[in-house]
Amino acid sequence: MKGLNKGPILVTGASGGIGSAIVRHLTEAGATVIAAGRDEIKLANLAAQTGAEALAFDLTSEDSVQDALEAREIWGVVNCGGFGGEIATPMDTDIGVFDKVIAVNARGALLVTKYAAREMIRIGKGGAIVNVSSQASLVALKGHISYGASKAALDNITRASAMELGPHGIRVNSVHPTVVMTPMSTWYWGRPEIEGPFLKTMPLGRWATEDEIAAPIVFLLSDGASMISGAALPIDGGFTAV
Numbered sequence: 001m002k003g004l005n006k007g008p009i010l011v012t013g014a015s016g017g018i019g020s021a022i023v024r025h026l027t028e029a030g031a032t033v034i035a036a037g038r039d040e041i042k043l044a045n046l047a048a049q050t051g052a053e054a055l056a057f058d059l060t061s062e063d064s065v066q067d068a069l070e071a072r073e074i075w076g077v078v079n080c081g082g083f084g085g086e087i088a089t090p091m092d093t094d095i096g097v098f099d100k101v102i103a104v105n106a107r108g109a110l111l112v113t114k115y116a117a118r119e120m121i122r123i124g125k126g127g128a129i130v131n132v133s134s135q136a137s138l139v140a141l142k143g144h145i146s147y148g149a150s151k152a153a154l155d156n157i158t159r160a161s162a163m164e165l166g167p168h169g170i171r172v173n174s175v176h177p178t179v180v181m182t183p184m185s186t187w188y189w190g191r192p193e194i195e196g197p198f199l200k201t202m203p204l205g206r207w208a209t210e211d212e213i214a215a216p217i218v219f220l221l222s223d224g225a226s227m228i229s230g231a232a233l234p235i236d237g238g239f240t241a242v
């Protein structure tokens, strides 16, 4: 795929299931990748396997994000770091969990955008950002009051960033995966009474794999997507279309 070698691409959440697949796809496509997360051992293993550079920082700390990203060469970003929070209704939600979900999924992605975009603009070669949102931001899902709200906040960060960064040649898009059976989701979506009824309503009728999320993200970073900005791409087997 063309256009992936214009400069380093930062992937947050690289120590997780989907993020590590994104790092693999990007490095296999010839990109220079900075693999970010908190777990230094997982990041070091991924770096050894893929040739990516490991970079540990905490998405909830502005100082940590700033120290990690300031004065770095960055051309692209995948905001994939995320926290699933809780399964709760508006009546029984733990508001402390809400604060944490927002702190990682929305505030953390904005902090990364803030410091990465400054460097991208300074370097002046344009760029691309992909925010990993969720099907949960596009429709109401039972039990997902906090998580859905955090991803809906991220969606407006995507649109506002596309507007503000477009004049600098920086494209900003989001992807909206359905469930991938990573540790974040298996404990809930793997239950037969949850999985069965849900998959019956999805046209493709199965969960996504990590590779099926990574491949469209790589496309959105590439020159093939050079006129796409501000878009929200469902990767959900048609779930939100019906």
Ligand SMILES: NC(=O)c1ccc[n+]([C@@H]2O[C@H](COP(=O)([O-])OP(=O)(O)OC[C@H]3O[C@@H](n4cnc5c(N)ncnc54)[C@H](OP(=O)(O)O)[C@@H]3O)[C@@H](O)[C@H]2O)c1
Pocket: 012, 013, 014, 015, 016, 017, 018, 019, 036, 037, 038, 039, 040, 057, 058, 059, 060, 079, 080, 081, 082, 083, 084, 104, 132, 133, 134, 135, 176, 177, 178, 179, 180, 181, 182, 183, 184, 185
């Ligand atoms: N799995 C799904 O079904 C699904 C569906 C739709 C969207 N998504 C989204 O896809 C993304 C990746 O999910 P996943 O399933 O791969 O989850 P995962 O395996 O649990 O990975 C989560 C990643 O986020 C990082 N992270 C969490 N809190 C952080 C913090 N405070 N600072 C820095 N990094 C932090 C983790 O880093 P450490 O482990 O190093 O702390 C890890 O790399 C998330 O944004 C998620 O919301 C997932």
